[in-house]
Amino acid sequence: MPHQGQGRSLNNATALRHCIETLTREADFRQVRFRSDCSWTIRALVAAALYWAWSETGTLAGRWGHARGLTASGFGISSLGTACQPFLRLLTRWSDRLLSAVAASFRQLMAKELSRRFRVEGFIAFAVDGTRHETPRTAANERAFALNGAKKRDRSRGKKSQAALSKASSPQVNLTLLWHLGTGLPWAWKRAGSGVGERALLRELLQELPPKALLVADAGFTGYDLWGSILSAGHDLLVRVGSHVRLLSELGLQQGSSKDRVWLWPDNAMGLPLELRLIKTGSGTSTVWLVTTVLDRQRLPDDAVKKLYRQRWGIEVFYRTLKQKFERRKLRSRTPQHVYLELDWSLMALWALGLLALLNDRKVEPRKVSFSGLLGAVRTAMRDGSAIPKSGQRIEALLKKARIDDYKRGIKRSRNYPRKNKEPHGTGDPHISPATPDQRQRARKWFELFPLRA
Template sequence: MSHRKARSQSRRTEKVARRRSEKRRGNRKPKRRSNKLDARRAMKNFVGDEDIFSEYKFHGNIKWAARDLAQMGILFSWSEKRNVTDAFTELLKRAKLLGMAITHTTYQGFMGAMANYVHILIPLLIRRLQERMLETGDRFREVSGFVPIGFDGSRNCVPRTRSNEQELCSAKGKRKALESPSRVTDPKPQVWITMMWHMGLRLPWDWRLGPSDSSERNHVRKMIAEGDFPKNTLFCGDAGFVGYDFWQSIIKGGHDFLVRVGGNVKLINDLVDYRCLNDHEVLCWPKDKQAHQPPLRLRLIRVSVGKADVFLLTSVLSSERLPGPSMASIYEMRWGIEIEFRGLKQTLNGQTLRCRNVDRLYTELHWSLLSMAVAELLALIEQINRNDHQSGEYTPARRSLARTFKAIYDCLDDLRGTAPPDADLFARLADALTDQYIRKRSKKARYRPTVHEKKKHKNQPPKIRPITSAERKQIEKTTQNTPV
């Protein structure tokens, strides 16, 4: 073969090989993600590799691991089934597909174990949730130099079984039923939820459950006494979280607070023209505390929130450390906890719980709150990671709970299937954002009932009186500070 023919054949061979390579490259489909692997990764992102239950010893006859039971509890709550037995049947199928260790094969055994060890599993998982929150959202951890944690309460309806009526109905309703036995009154058993909520990350921080007549303030005081909070924590509450003992417990814990006050609060001031001041110090010192307890030095300010003027009281005395505009913006952020409760009741169909026994009902609600917080945390992680690599402003307020759970439900419903890279579980969690279009009309109901002007409750200022000479002398005896 001549040199010319050999060179021509070599060129032809290279050309054919190049065409084949281009054809294969053009027909190559984008790599699809396995829904099963994404679900495993999502669970691992929260639980982690370490065993957070290793320091606790369970009963010697137990053959299951606490880590496996915790994963099954979260997976059980990520179900759209309205019947608990149907949700457990779905749980077994999903756990088998995911290769998880199945701790129980019957619903009774599963819920019995969950109810027996909820006092161990839930606090440890809440602590794990708090750690992951602080690791993830450095940018949104603090607002105006404080870690803002709001608290509020809400009620959830439960089935009207005899057990629920005896344990959860308010004492006032029971007393009325006994006083008027001839009058037919329908009992309304409800569960009370008191939640602490990180206002910067917009995630549940901690919660307590109780009957329908539980005390919000007692729940909050227990959470503060038993919890571990970051430095510079600022607790924010509505007008119901008032009182000398309540505020003193927060201050003694080394924290600060910001609450709205009204006519139900009585304060003391030593200035003659204090009504002309907008930002000044006041004292909280009830008569029954003056003999043995010192007064609480607080700061009162009137700010505009929306269309109304509200009175805010804080333990931060320095206006440079916490200016008035920052107080107003932080208080407005507290309203996000109402959206959290609405998401639990409406988006997740948690308005009425499913279990008919009190112990299992509390267990169901604990795991529902935890699974909701875990889902929101996974979405927050993906949205922050995407925002770090792309330009544009992002705030956790844009996170959509409905789209977050839609992505999780679709992934778990098709564990045998796959998804393209731009539509897998984590891509959809990153896209789980609220709409940003400009509304042409208000979202208020068209047939919203009108409220008579006399029925509107305007924000009343707190009752402030001048300090007496006897109180001045008492302050000198009970405190080592300079007299007021």
């Protein structure tokens, strides 16, 4: 970090500003142009948005009060108003362009500065998963986010069932995230109302992937059309499959006689069969079936497949951090526009923390970084922007202390998230049946039409 070794003369607000400058040094802000009479600078607005998200204050207005003081001190802007709404209006106006520029800078830093971790088993690999966030029950949020056909209260239900129903019928925003396996950091996300599913959001995210990426997903991300879209975009996939998936064997199209070759090809498919490699891991009730479009075992051995899928669990831990440690299970914004603003900059704030930690200590394993500790470190610095901390309390030192120890603790059943359901979607064995003569004949016709794809 550029201010290391200079921390004795820096107060906390200036040190935080240097952190923002480090993170955004690759950002191209040419698409953001403020009016000539605007007192803000672009990086000051980015910093204020991150401070606003990092703040431990309970209300949105309180967060702005916290962010305002740090921004004014660190960036030398004395004319920032005390009201939150002007800040939110300005941030809303430019948020999409700022997020795009800052995300591009973060990705470049990950690729250049963390190049040793950018690939896993030779692939630029990403986990993908979806989640939901509750929002306040305002009229605007209910119009934008309420579940369709939410049931009315049933007085015969018990208290626990009523609570679950109340939560399910509250306005919710859907989030689908790409999480970089090598660094343990976010890469991109899409959010929408509850009527838009995680698979639809993943389709929109494909354009954010680097060339020839590998997507690692759980059993919820299956489907001929979805997988076809991923392959058409030039990417590979590694997905868990279960009893909800029907596969064909012995279609007669593979080169050689590989016993692990299967195809996804529904009867109503208007396209080529999707050729897959089937991998089994575990045994008995712990059996997991995986399929990948990487057919060459030398390029992606079975052991590497299993390792990549195990690493997918990190995205579940990231969601736990976002919802519990960062307290974003229920967002606080009362309008859909501000809901998206709050969620976007919360994700960007966690991304910034993780990236700062890895840039600050290139040797640390990403899985050893404690996001709870990182959040505590930056909040310690934010509590008094004018203070000049002692060497052991400077922000770079606090970031290095944010580590997860190796002590193995016992099971704490009160920890209910992330949780492994007893019967998650897609459990059981996939249905694999030999291709019929008619299916083999239809497949040959398709490959005659598209010989280059055979």
